[in-house]
Amino acid sequence: MAEKSPTVQFLSIDGEFAPNEAAEEYLPYLDELGDDDHRQFYRDMAITRRFDEECTNLQRQGHMGLWPPSHGQEAAQIGSGRAARPQDVLFPTYREHGVALVRGVDILDIVRVMRGTSLGGWDATDPKNNNFRNYTLVIGSQTLHATGYAMGVGLDGLVGTGDVEADTAVLTFFGDGSTSQGDVSEAFVFAASNQTPQVFFLQNNHWAISVPVSTQSRIPLYLRAQGFGIPSVQIDGNDVLASYAATRRHLDEARSGQGPAMIEALTYRIGAHTTSDDPSRYQTPEQLAYWVARDPIKRFEAFLRSRGADDAFFAEAAVEANDFAADLRHGTLALQVPPLSSIFENVYAEPHPVTAEQRAWLDAYELSLREGA
Incomplete structure (x- = not known):
């Protein structure tokens, strides 16, 4: 008898809607989604990838000092980003380009950081940025920032009141490499002790620069949180529906006063850690091919086609993504050096x-x- 997979998955690698046993308890969270939502997910992912490709090109052409690619992680980001409610507060690393996109951040502000014309990127308190905090390049530190903020949310009584427009949860993103940082363990301790309204969203892209996750941990990373008393779940991070449903559920539970949770999204960093890295020196062609075959955008395209989406829709999405990239390039080249007084x-x-x-x-x-x- 085959052992039950612990990984929540709704879509097969061929895009067939075939929830596994682990996904069954999350099915109700997909009921609120319709075809328009599904198509929006696809457009979000397509734009995120095109944005990432254009920024990589701009860096190679000398218009940015550095770029951290997100190729392959679009489903994890768009699903989780779309699952958050407007009042929720999100703390990213430096690779959550898709989450920034769906939260309404001016994507050019991310370019300003990588180009060196901004010290912070955007005003995280501005309502137009929808509670999306600034990028954090110090590995793992944002988990402590998020936990401290979540403790404050609890002290302010914004949890468990039953008001869906006021009860607030905190969502923090981090990578597999940062789980080896002391900051993350400290964040787990304070979150568990204070039962913070918080979800830790781990994008396990299998590489901490050139160090494989198998070197960092002898157990699945989602089990680490359980050692601190935090419930956790592992999902297929290349399945946007799994990312959405798991994040939606655990954020709802956090808002209702049930304390923190952790989600480990299994995905893969198709490109480099940053544009200063050469992944061909440590990735094997076989491993790369395995994950390319599980491309989250192609998988979701197959799902949408099975639900009636036609060539015209995908052509329109491609035009939208290309137009977005063209506007980004124009805006990047127009950026000016800020005054020193800034x-x-x-x-x-x-x-x-x-x-x-x-x-x-x-x-x-x-x-x-x-x-x-």
Whole structure:
């Protein structure tokens, strides 16, 4: 008798809707989705990939200092991003381009960070950015930021009131490599101890730069959270429906006061860790081919075709994605070098004597350079 798979999966690699046993309890969370939602998922994934491709090209052409690709992880990001409610607060790493897209962040702001023309990217408190916090390049630190915020949500009484427009959950993204960081373990401790309204969403793309996940952990990563007393589940991260349903359910439970949970989304980093990396030095062709065959966008295309989507829909989605990329390129090339004084902005919410003193020193220093020229 075959052992039951612990991995929640709705779609086969061929795009057939065939929920496995682990997925059965999550089926009700798909009932709220219709064909329009499914097609939106596809457009989101197609735009995210095209955005990623264009940014990689821009970096190679010298218009950005660095780019962290997300190719292959679109289903994990779009499903989880679409599952969050407007009041939920999301804490990303530096690779959640698809989540930023569906939360309404100006994607050009991500380019500003990688181009070096912005110190933060976007104002995370601006309502137009829909509670999507800034990218975090310090590996794993955002899990502590998210847990602290979730503790505050609990102290403010924004959990378990039954008000679907006020009860708030926190969703934090991290990668398999960061599970080896102390910050993540500390976040688990505080989340479990305080029963925070929080979901930890782990995108296991199988590589911490060049270190395989098999070297980092002798057990499936979702089991690590259980050791801290946090319920956890493993999903097929290349199945956008699994990503949506699992995230929707556990965020709903977190908002209702049931405490934290963790989702491990099994996916794969098809490209490099960043554009400064050469994955051909450590990825085997066989492993890469295995995951390319499980491409999340092609899988979902097959699912949509089985539900009546025609060539015209996919052609329209491709045009939309290409137009998005063209606008991105135009916007990137138009970016200007920011004034040096911008380093003092947004350090404090109110005027502060230390930054005022530093600004005055910088002004005097620049003046001395001009006078001595």
